Amino acid sequence: MGNKRAGPGTFVEDGKIFAAQLGIKNVRPDGVSVVPLSGQYIPLRGDLVVGKIVDIGPSNWLVDINSPYPAPLHVNEVPWRVEFGETSKFMSVGDVVLLTVVDVSETKRITVSMQDHGLRKLTGGMVIEVSPSKVPRVIGRNGSMIQMLKNETGCRIYVGQNGRIWIDGDLDNIVKAIQAVKMIEEEAHGLGLTEKVKKFLEQSSRRGA
């Protein structure tokens, strides 16, 4: 491949670039990468994730972020002042939280934080899961897809890079949004996806009216 850079999803052997994953080839002037069609969520620094509290310690919560690695949320990383051993007064097992991945170490030890603009405990609403490899499609280019979903359904939606999506609004609208997301997931790699989803949402809102 000449002097192209081997991007994500590829590896180099004997000066040649090969795909490491089943996916779609993406050739750019400066490099080659493979966009995977499936796979687990592997945390990256800066990712926004929707997590679920699965365990409580005296100075931290253990959060499931839908990845092979557990994510401890330390009391120093939450927006409240928490005394030692008082963690359960703030959040309990089963609560859903919006976090960012602050750091991923060489050995994949993960640090998450709730101390940033907009990060919080998510109350109400529903959480659905999609394949993490489809998340970019749900968000769309520059957030076009998710923006349209929000506008058409009037729901509040957060899409975590880990494939978890939190949706809150009227029940009818939530159902509509979930159907749309499922549609995006199934037809993620078809052409004219945004148009298709838009049509679907307009149709279903007419039916609902």
Next chain:
Amino acid sequence: MNRAPGEERENMGGTPTDLKLIDENGRRLDGRLADDMRPLKIEAGVLSRADGSAYVEWGLNKVMAAVYGPRECHPRHLQNPERALVQCHYNMASFSVDDRKRPGPDRRSHEISKIISEALTNVVFTEYFPRTSIDVYIEVLQANAGTRCAGLTAASVALADAGVPMRDLVASCAAGKAANTMVVDLAKEEDNFGQADIPLGYVPRTGEIVLLQMDGDLTYDEFDKGLNMAVNACKKVYEIQRDALKRRYAARSVDAEMAAPVAGAVKEGM
């Protein structure tokens, strides 16, 4: 190698000693020539609960493989701080052979689980996922000799379907000696009443061998010939594996509602 009840080598109650494994025309019992494989059909992504899956029909063998992970490794003492663990579980269904197989792990299935794990570890980028485990479950629904090869073939397709980064797929096929002739992809009778069997796991891109066993006696020349035959068969297997993976996504984008050929076959049977 340890054998499942249906794969016994011993003469159980009347071995057809006059059984002609290869006839005058060089045709085998099922009409194949020495270097013909049994018909192979692979389908990827057949299970929706697993992260990746594949179903293989290879002659009369029917094998299902499911992959989970990379996921947190339990028990914790097994996890490796530097790499992922590829854990394989090979199991034969009790109804997979003529006499009912006593369910549960036995010496033979432990061995096969181990060699398949080791074969797959060689192609997976285990260093990308420290402390995790990639679990591969292989269920043999129907056995007719060569289930370890069918299992490995299915498992590597399932791994690719799960999006696990790999250097290449592992293709697998056996060669052996029956009626004093080297043949490829032994069927049950040839395995039971033949003289030798060499299962092979092969990485076509690099030409590496990741699984090689031998049961029975062969001269060096025979072994060499058998190995060559098996390698050539593996290359054919590899093409079918790749095709299965391509079809999985082609079928989806054209028509999501398209019935899987397997379901169609069941309907016809009813």
